[in-house]
Amino acid sequence: MVDTFSIDKKGKNVNYFVEFDRISKVQVGGLSKYYKNGKDYTCVVDNISLNVKRHDMICIIGPSGSGKSTLLKMIAGIIKPSLGTISKDLGLNICRR
Numbered sequence: 001m002v003d004t005f006s007i008d009k010k011g012k013n014v015n016y017f018v019e020f021d022r023i024s025k026v027q028v029g030g031l032s033k034y035y036k037n038g039k040d041y042t043c044v045v046d047n048i049s050l051n052v053k054r055h056d057m058i059c060i061i062g063p064s065g066s067g068k069s070t071l072l073k074m075i076a077g078i079i080k081p082s083l084g085t086i087s088k089d090l091g092l093n094i095c096r097r
Contacts, residue, residue: 026052031084033070044070
């Protein structure tokens, strides 16, 4: 997929082309998510670590309420994890034309 954007630099419109390759690697380390429940905290994702390489296919399975969607939303950047790290190598190439 290729997208374009322009930046106005001192009256000059400079076009940049961004080429999105498939995500080549996702690393998750010690990922946890807690929600405050009154005075207590509820843990919905507890210390998850995984490494997904380019072209890997994975399944995340579990019963309802086990944190599957929460995990994916944290990886996507929709919600912030309470603990842990997420590293994404996006295979992003930006060039000026």
